[in-house]
Amino acid sequence: MIMLFALSMILAGGVTYLIYEGLRLYYKLAVRYEDPLAQFRSMVRQIGDINFFLIVFIPLSIMFFFFLTRPYLKYFDEISNGIHHLANGDFSNQVRVSSNDEFGYIAREINVASEKLKEAVERGDFAESSKDQLIVNLAHDLRTPLTSVLGYL
The missing domain is CATH 1.10.287 (Helix Hairpins)
Structure with a gap:
């Protein structure tokens, strides 16, 4: 610029x-x-x-x-729309790569991120990690009050 x-x-x-x-x-x-x-x-x-x-x-x-x-500015708007689609969970949208400068690099990286997120959702990585995180949080929440009670005894 x-x-x-x-x-x-x-x-x-x-x-x-x-x-x-x-x-x-x-x-x-x-x-x-x-x-x-x-x-x-x-x-x-x-x-x-x-x-x-x-x-x-x-x-x-x-x-x-x-x-x-x-x-x-038009290309930046196209990249922005690609990010918006990605944020809304539309992983099928691809950003057109039309240059070899910084904007082209960003467009390629958005496309790679979209593909990786699509694969991760198909494998169910997010659902499994959410369950694991819930179990860890519950164990911590249950252990903390018990530690406080044991401290008084």
Whole structure:
């Protein structure tokens, strides 16, 4: 994401610079003082060239960043839906792996976890461990009051 942010800043800076230089060249070659564009140029000069550059640069940076991260946001939403299905017990849902970056790694790991959970449920691992845990808890709860009573004797 940091790389995409830097890329959007570079693209916005380049586009803004090209717009600025193009307008400057146009004003120099083709605009007369009476023309409304010349009045616009004097307004830009009053605002300041740097401020005008920032007024154009910041929205362009945001726009480029939005368009560059859009595919990642869709893929992140797909991974999130896969996790939601997994949390609700739907182990048949598979997340599509479409890249070899961190998101692809997460999608592969979700698919592996889904398969392992499906196998564990089919084997009945959770039911058996729940019974064992219940017996251990009951034994502890029964032993604790008896220990307290024996301490008084």
